[in-house]
Amino acid sequence: MLAIDVELLQKRFVVQKNREGLAGAFKDLFKREYREVKAVKDITFQIPQGEICGYIGENGAGKSTTIKMLTGILVPTSGRLVVNGYVPFKEREAFVKGIGVVFGQRSQLWWDIGVVESFNLLRKVYRVPPQDFKRRLDELVERLQLGELLSRPVRKLSLGQRMRCELVASLLHNPSILFLDEPTIGLDIVVKTEIREFLKQLNRDHGTTILLTTHDLQDIEALCSRVIMLDDGTIIYDGSLELLKANWSKGREIHFHFGAPTALAALEQLTSGLGVQWRLDHELSAVMWLPSEINVSGALARVVGAADIRDIKIVETNTDEIVREIYKTEKVAP
């Protein structure tokens, strides 16, 4: 079954135009003018149950608007939308029992009361039976090491502690789909890694479908088998991260450290005809650049037998560079 089924989904906002200057502001008082913002333009995609999908794009691309429609917060202007078997904005009460949502920049916990009291309130909101709630809470508290935080008010938690509590809050009713909007924003690398590991395990053990928006491409690399990339309200890529890298990677660099001084001409001679390029950093260290279509082992074989190599490091183009490259150009074929 599909977890998310979206067809030609569109969201337009009508916003007031602000005329410039004092005279403009004065005119605005009497005759307002409006313009239309097309935040999401006829997007279509399907996400099967159990998939972790990254939803990425630059600021203003339409990610949050999509998530808000998928979670029933916003009503689409047009298009078809089925999440977990429900039309989110129509069947809200039944629908929310099957989804969990974490907005990295907003909290679903009550600021001044103990964390566990917030969890108890959420139990009542979602009508989770007490035994199920206890079992699930114990499991999550142990997995995310929240033990001694439970009695503290949310305002006294660090951002990393709060984010771990937000995750628990979103999972107490055992949803089958989890929407995460920037879940690692502002966190240090240790907490980010912990949260990524937790999400991977959740997906593996419970088959939870996860849709994740993020500006941190390490989140995508660590978690997502699939990426949907949005630009100006339109999907410009929908496919695997591997394919994205293969099509858009500018190649790889192989860093060599030699045991004896080596000349640039000698290195170029070794790889002649392959289409690689060399850069000599100093006489003991050089970098070979390979276009992505050239096989690393073939190129390495030419050098390994002929030079005194002490160390080799292969550096791939990272995902951030690839995405930056894509945004500089037009549409991407999946």
Ligand SMILES: Nc1ncnc2c1ncn2[C@@H]1O[C@H](COP(=O)(O)OP(=O)(O)OP(=O)(O)O)[C@@H](O)[C@H]1O
């Ligand atoms: N309530 C609203 N009223 C008017 N325009 C809106 C509203 N919400 C979003 N927009 C506009 O719709 C477009 C898409 O916004 P959205 O917040 O979905 O982008 P985003 O990809 O989530 O960006 P970010 O990464 O900055 O959160 C933007 O031009 C934004 O200004």
